[in-house]
Structure formats: C-alpha cells, structure tokens
Amino acid sequence: MTTRSDAGAQTPTATGAPGGPGAVRLDGVAFAHRPRRGGPVPAVDGLSLHAAPGEVVALVGPSGCGKTTLLELVCGLVAPDAGTVAADPAVLMPQRDQLLPWLTALDNAALGPRLAGVGRDAARTAARPLFERFGLAGFEQARPDELSGGMRQRVAFLRTLLAGRPVLCLDEPFAALDALTREELRAWLAGALATEPRTVLLVTHDVEEAAVLADRVLVLSPRPARVIAEVAVDAPRPRTGTDPAVLEVRSAVLEALR
Numbered sequence: 001m002t003t004r005s006d007a008g009a010q011t012p013t014a015t016g017a018p019g020g021p022g023a024v025r026l027d028g029v030a031f032a033h034r035p036r037r038g039g040p041v042p043a044v045d046g047l048s049l050h051a052a053p054g055e056v057v058a059l060v061g062p063s064g065c066g067k068t069t070l071l072e073l074v075c076g077l078v079a080p081d082a083g084t085v086a087a088d089p090a091v092l093m094p095q096r097d098q099l100l101p102w103l104t105a106l107d108n109a110a111l112g113p114r115l116a117g118v119g120r121d122a123a124r125t126a127a128r129p130l131f132e133r134f135g136l137a138g139f140e141q142a143r144p145d146e147l148s149g150g151m152r153q154r155v156a157f158l159r160t161l162l163a164g165r166p167v168l169c170l171d172e173p174f175a176a177l178d179a180l181t182r183e184e185l186r187a188w189l190a191g192a193l194a195t196e197p198r199t200v201l202l203v204t205h206d207v208e209e210a211a212v213l214a215d216r217v218l219v220l221s222p223r224p225a226r227v228i229a230e231v232a233v234d235a236p237r238p239r240t241g242t243d244p245a246v247l248e249v250r251s252a253v254l255e256a257l258r
C-alpha cells in the first residue's frame, strides 16, 4: 500500500496478499483543482472513507460534486492538498470506454498488461481466456467500431481487470448505455467480480445500480465532496432491482441525497 499525504510522502506500507484485493483509506482529504484561469476549485474537502479488501463501495452524489476527482486521488493521478490517501495500487476505468479504434478488441484488452510492462504475446495470452469467460468469444479480432456499446464496455472492463491492480475505480461504467443493456451489464459485472474478486470503488448516478452491486453505498455532499451518509447493503447475491432489501437501500440513499 502507498500512502500519499499533503506532505508529499510516498510511504510503502504492508499490503494484502499478492494479487488479491487491496484496501483503500482516505482520511480528512482535501483537493482543489487549479485551472490556469480563475481561482482554485475545491472538489473534495474533509473527505474520509475506507474500503476493505474485496469490498465493493458505491459512491453516489450530485452532478459535479467531485466523484471523478476522488477516484483520481485514489489512483494517485493527483495528490491531496490536505489529509492522507492510503491505497493499494489502483486502476481507473474512465467514463468513456477510450478504446483505441485501430486496435482489435483483444489488443485493446491486452493494453492493460502491456501498460504494466508485459510483452505483446504474453499480454494477448492473458487476455484471450477472459474473452471466453466473459461472453466475448469470437469478437477478439473485431475493431471497436464493430462492437455494440455494451461490448465495448466489457472490453474496457477486461482491460481494467487485466491491468492486474488490486483496486478498481470504475467511473460511471454504464452511463452511456440504454436501460436494457445497463441491466444486462450490471449482472455481468456482478458475475465477473464474483469470479475475479477485487476491491471496487464504483461511481454511479444510478441508485438502483449502486444497491444491486455494492456492499456499501456512500452518499456524497454537493461540491466539495465529503461523505454525508453510508448505507450498508445487507442482501444475498445475485440481486435484482426488485429485491426488497435493494428497494430499501434505494429509498435510504435517495432520502440522504435529498
């Protein structure tokens, strides 16, 4: 685990089992964007949260409250102005799939290990079985523009998974999809995480999605973000949007958002 603090320290500390899910802990974190024009834009302030190894934590909050910034802090893409970010290595799956149009689906997924320094053939060898396992068999050689939106997101998720980091930061992974595909992918992601457990921070605007997928839902304040409510999801998996426990969580989260 690496600790980043306002002092700029990068202190390696004890981590979980190698290759297993990781942990995330933020304490009293503040961060402001500093655009070239205008004053600083505080995006996060006084924010504390933790995710235990293997936990799926959903983050919901008003538009523009600082959710993406929070994921960037966890992934070490920006450093906090105050407070401490302690996280095992994390990878960000950005809002848009950002597949490279000139690469095949297999090579797009293989970018995960490639960027971690793995050679091309070994990266393809690592990616291939996941296409079989996660419903993409036969599409290895397709280019992104030959894939549906749902399939593109699956490839983007496989690329994220194949990066080999114990913490996944998923930024509204299904936002661009129609309702039916969304629901399908939600079940697909739940299945993928059951076979490939990771610690997940899931940013979503969809409260039902949060309740179906997460172990805990954290509700964030308007910008600058801090945690204003926490709702545990105590329901067996697999879940659907109509499970009574999911409906209860949904109302509790909506109430906190109001």
Ligand SMILES: Nc1ncnc2c1ncn2[C@@H]1O[C@H](COP(=O)(O)OP(=O)(O)OP(=O)(O)O)[C@@H](O)[C@H]1O
Residues within 6 Å of the ligand: 033, 034, 035, 041, 042, 043, 062, 063, 064, 065, 066, 067, 068, 069, 070, 223
């Ligand atoms: N690079 C930047 N420079 C200046 N301001 C920024 C920058 N990135 C984000 N912001 C501002 O910081 C605030 C938080 O942005 P962020 O993208 O983290 O919010 P969000 O909750 O993910 O938004 P959304 O719900 O729309 O995806 C917003 O007001 C945004 O305009």
